[in-house]
Amino acid sequence: MEPRWKVARYEDIEAVTFGDEAPGVTIRRMIDEEFDGAPFYNLRMLEIAPGGSTPDHAHANEHENFIFSGSGEVMIDGDWHPLSEGDVVFVPPGVRHQYRNAGNEPFRFLCGVPVPRLTADA
Amino acid sequence: MEPRWKVARYEDIEAVTFGDEAPGVTIRRMIDEEFDGAPFYNLRMLEIAPGGSTPDHAHANEHENFIFSGSGEVMIDGDWHPLSEGDVVFVPPGVRHQYRNAGNEPFRFLCGVPVPRLTADA
Numbered sequence: 001m002e003p004r005w006k007v008a009r010y011e012d013i014e015a016v017t018f019g020d021e022a023p024g025v026t027i028r029r030m031i032d033e034e035f036d037g038a039p040f041y042n043l044r045m046l047e048i049a050p051g052g053s054t055p056d057h058a059h060a061n062e063h064e065n066f067i068f069s070g071s072g073e074v075m076i077d078g079d080w081h082p083l084s085e086g087d088v089v090f091v092p093p094g095v096r097h098q099y100r101n102a103g104n105e106p107f108r109f110l111c112g113v114p115v116p117r118l119t120a121d122a
Numbered sequence: 123m124e125p126r127w128k129v130a131r132y133e134d135i136e137a138v139t140f141g142d143e144a145p146g147v148t149i150r151r152m153i154d155e156e157f158d159g160a161p162f163y164n165l166r167m168l169e170i171a172p173g174g175s176t177p178d179h180a181h182a183n184e185h186e187n188f189i190f191s192g193s194g195e196v197m198i199d200g201d202w203h204p205l206s207e208g209d210v211v212f213v214p215p216g217v218r219h220q221y222r223n224a225g226n227e228p229f230r231f232l233c234g235v236p237v238p239r240l241t242a243d244a
């Protein structure tokens with residue numbers, strides 16, 4: 001689709017749950033190729049409830065994260081790092097990673113990924 | 123350069139000022155092709171001091187923004203929109219835009235842009 005300008009509150013964008021592979025995790029597709037015509041990358045808000053986590057996995061696309069609220073941890077290539085509001089995380093392509101909530105409040109962070117066509121051949 | 127993982131606090135990344143075209147504005151290149159090997163897009167933190175603004179301009183690359191703190195406004199194609207923490211802004215390629223602080227505290231927002239090679243022919 002043609003890119004369309006957008007101004008929105010993140011809470012007003014639908015929060016979609018994952019299955020059992022990511023307990024307590026929702027994703028909001030805030031700026032997206034499908035909905036907004038984003039040319040190169042999709043910007044999402046991930047929210048992990050207390051006790052929740054994403055899967056330990058790796059894939060061809062990188063992640064660019066910014067911690068918005070709460071406290072959590074990220075595993076990169078086997079090592080865990082504490083995270084809080086204002087932290088930045090870059091997970092390169094192909095590197096194992098996992099996120100988890102480490103507190104009693106929701107852990108919210110931005111997660112940017114390239115649109116699928118850019119990494120389809122990776 | 124090869125992509126390298128990174129965990130950092132945004133305040134620890136150098137804040138660079140602009141010239142007279144963007145009074146009161148600094149940029150922190152948080153995740154960048156040059157410094158981190160980001161494959162497709164650069165994630166920056168913009169901070170605008172009270173009274174400051176970015177230029178009224180347009181360019182071939184889009185912006186994907188998320189408001190981190192403070193209050194401000196964005197002009198898109200001639201119309202101004204109020205912004206506060208948790209707001210999302212998508213400025214498509216080629217569209218006129220400008221940001222300004224509308225309060226008495228620093229106005230901070232994330233600004234993602236594709237790496238230059240992706241829009242070099244645009």
